[in-house]
Amino acid sequence: MDAVFDVPGAPWVAVSPALATVRRAVLGLTVAPVVAVVLAAAVVSPELLVVWVPVLVAVLVAGAVAFWGLARNAASWAYAERDEDLFVRHGILVRRLEVVPYGRMQLVEVSSGPLQRRFAIASLTLHTAAPGTDARILGVPADEASRLRDRLTALGEAQAAGL
């Protein structure tokens, strides 16, 4: 990462590599049925093979691009805990950085789906009074997520600024 998305005073903490695995698993679970349906269709109506082959190729290419992109994107998620605010960044093509002062946090939410639990990761979402605040951290290791939640909640109470 170049200097613009650098952070003074605290190190960037990368999220778990399991995030990429989970995303790839979800991708696989989405693409596999589509491929199966296209193959089945090709078997049922072979006279339309001229349609099915390009469709299959398109699905596979899109899947491959997503397979590569999702992993790269997953690696871009990181956060940094500073004295007074939390930095969250993500994105490769379009890069985003959200800075949330602890005193503005209203709610810290940790969620984890079945697949995420299988890999012991969770998503952490910070809510402020502004709906535009987009401070999610995907793929935080589960125990780190609960530590972070407790720490952020405590800091939020200590530095609360209100409306």
Add this chain to the structure above:
Amino acid sequence: MTGQRVVEQHAVEQEAPFRRVHPVTPLLRGGIFLLAWLGWLVNRSFDGDLARWEVAISGGVTVLAGLVLGAASWWFTRFRISSDEIRVDSGFIMRKSRRVRIERLQAVEVQQPVMARLLGMAELKLEVAGSDGSVKLAFLPLAQATALRQEVLARKGTGTAGTAPDAEQQPEVPLFAVDTGRLAASLVLRTGFVATLGFAVLGVVVGAATGTPLGMPVVLGAALAVGSFWVRQMLSWGRFTIAGTGQGLRIRNGLLSLRSQTVPLGRVQGLVVVEPILWRLFGWARMDVTVAGVGGRPDDEAQQIESALVPVATKAEVLALMRRVHGVDLAALPMLRPPRRAGWVDPIGRHYAAVGVDDWVVVTRRGMLTTRTDVVPRAKIQSVSLRQGPLERRLGLASTQVHVPSGPVAALALHRDQADAWWLTHSLARPR
């Protein structure tokens, strides 16, 4: 101990007896019955053979039912204002009792729908934070509604029981009154209005050119849409005035139905001056405000009215009001433009984008068709984000966005040099 508390509570109840709304309420509410009956009559007369006895009997039944139901509903609607809550009981089949904690009240408004206004009546609308919505007390004589409003606000202010102190009856300082002629003209210059007219003209021209009788219905439809929009907007925005009081800004508007609301200055989260392209020809602008607790749907017409501070005025007037009420002098704040190379990303918008920061506020300007200038007090910033698209990255640019509670304000500093944007993001997020 328990006994004593019961006695105390009893004493409080003695102190604040239940009150009823004005007895004329069922008549005002009964208008619906009458309308339903008239609708039925019209419908029936189209079927033919509408006998006189039919009219008489149905009319009698309607009036009787309306009166009985109205009277019953009036009798069972009672309210009581005690030291810390307002209780409203209503309904005679399904009893309903709502309690509103005074400290939770977001706003207290006096409204006058047309019919009520003819009789000098008003309703009191109690806005509560959250999804509970509002509680309405209808109808009360205007003077009583105003007095109740003062009483509730006084209790909210002091947190104790007692009659409204005279300090609450502070004189209002008139700050702004909309110019009716300019309002009428400004509505015509709204984008939707102009677009509809444009389409109608296009329809007529195409109709004439191709020789198809397409013209009339299109023109009629457009005229109807445009006309009703104009009338509706004039009715709700007409006689828009702002006055300063000890409690904040008192906003009144409406030609037929009057609405009055108070914006507490401390809850203002940001302001936005909006200048649509056609208004800029005349140097006009409008100003909207984001108030904590009044958030939500920006497309909603009611929401638009709730967040309006100035429906239309010259830009100088708007800036003067902003300086006087919020202490922000936009003319004195140096606005920084994006670097020239931003033209590669946004050739037109670059000329309109700018950002200015001082110790108290951050101001951003953007938009060619509709130029908007967002003003956010730095103390109200919730979070700040930095965004860099692929093209911006090539050029070493980035944009900084400031997040505030939901409302019309959305401050966004477009296409800054990335070091600038980084500094902005950092320093704006620092709590003040």
